[in-house]
Amino acid sequence: MAATSRGTTPEPPDVRPRLTVLSGPSGVGKSTVVAHMRKVHPQVWLSVSATTRQPRPGEQDGVQYHFVSDDEFDKLVANGELLEWAEFAGNRYGTPRRAVQERLESGEPVLLEIDLQGARLVRESMPEAQLVFLAPPSWDELVRRLTGRGTESPEVIERRLGAAKIELAAESEFDVTLVNTSVEDVARELLALMDVV
Structure with missing residues (x-):
């Protein structure tokens, strides 16, 4: 005969927040998205x-x-x-x-805003972490953002664009991709992924 329990409710699952990692190529707008998100929800802790x-x-x-x-x-x-x-x-x-x-x-809720190499290391040491890739709307838009800063030499821009190609190729290693067409929309989607309402 199967054992039954009466009048008890199952224990709720452990609902501790997961670590969320935001990564993506240089110039995609990670810092801008995080700054907007924390203005709206300051309880999100950024390492x-x-x-x-x-x-x-x-x-x-x-x-x-x-x-x-x-x-x-x-x-x-x-x-x-x-x-x-x-x-x-x-x-x-x-x-x-x-x-x-x-x-x-x-x-x-904890957020890390780090580069691709860092995201890979977090995946190794904390496999339960949620890795979110922030992608540009297009390659042309990323080039425009990187060159439009006007603060770096052509050599540095070339290096950043080369690194960006490598970083974009790693998108499939992430759990979720968000496309940065609007800072407000991406911040809202990121908060939803982190279960912050």
Whole structure:
């Protein structure tokens, strides 16, 4: 005879929020989407990366980045304290692991805005993370955005476009693709994916 239970309800499944990773090619608008999203829903916690680069004017330690020395960064890597890290333009950037885990455990939605290499490393160490790829409406539009900044030399733009082709080719590695035709629409779709209403 099968066992039955009376008057008990099943335990609800663990509904802790998943880590959401937003990635995509340079110039696609990741930072703009995240800034808009956090203005509308400030409860979404965006991880602050550690970096070995020097602060730019107006940047504050712990706000834009945690600014650390090369030796301090070496220690973070050696002690397994970074969820992911990468080198870009001669500086290193990484996501502190403990802060992300603490926020997830406390039930807060957590967002990482990182590059392709970082997203791949997060997938290895946290397979349950949700990886979201932000794509441009078209290649021509991405070229227009990258060249329209007017802040970089032709050589740097060429390098960024070459990297963008590689990054666009990795779209299939992600769980979801959002096309950035409208910052407001993409921010709304991203919030829905994160179960933030």
